[in-house]
Amino acid sequence: MSHNSLTKFDQPLLVELKPSRWLLLTLAAVYALVALVWSWVPLSWPGRLLLLALLGAHFVFLYRLHVRPLLHCAVKALSWDAARGWRLRCHGGEWCPAQLLTPALVAYRLVAVRFRVGRCSTRSLVVVADRLGEDDFRRLRVRLLQSATDEQRV
Numbered sequence: 001m002s003h004n005s006l007t008k009f010d011q012p013l014l015v016e017l018k019p020s021r022w023l024l025l026t027l028a029a030v031y032a033l034v035a036l037v038w039s040w041v042p043l044s045w046p047g048r049l050l051l052l053a054l055l056g057a058h059f060v061f062l063y064r065l066h067v068r069p070l071l072h073c074a075v076k077a078l079s080w081d082a083a084r085g086w087r088l089r090c091h092g093g094e095w096c097p098a099q100l101l102t103p104a105l106v107a108y109r110l111v112a113v114r115f116r117v118g119r120c121s122t123r124s125l126v127v128v129a130d131r132l133g134e135d136d137f138r139r140l141r142v143r144l145l146q147s148a149t150d151e152q153r154v
Contacts, residue, residue, distance in 0.1 A: 012081035013139055019068045020128045027067065031059045066126045075115075075125045080143050088115055088123055098123070100147045111141060 038051050064070040069091075077089040078098075086098045098115035101122065105112040111127040129137050 010082065012079065013143055014077070014079045015132055015136055015140055016077045017069065017075065017127065018131050020131045022130050023126065023128045024063070024067045027059060027062055031055060073123060075123050078125070086115060088117060090123070100144070102148050104144055104148050106141050106144050111144060113144060
């Protein structure tokens, strides 16, 4: 490999997260299947309706957290550079420093990671390939793998 290809992933990374249609369809399919199964549970109708309402509320929570980041704790963007490390932009619009927590799931079309923000708070992030451009998603995966390896060495 040439020197330019090795240093390409050391360049600063700024990722603005778009809403994900694949994540929405997957969540909707899973929650619809769970709702169908819950409807066969031998409970009275008020109990079934309560469980279905809880399931619907949890779907809305995940939608606002990961599909279309609208909650206060939802991550809207993330960046990495050699000087400052990882930073997250949440609902307020301000960038805050973050530390990558291991283990991190980094797959071909999916990334699921957690970051520590501040002393006690964590933020989770699910990135499906359709939330970013192809090159940005590849660079994000490589940077996360390198950061996770660096964390394990320390």
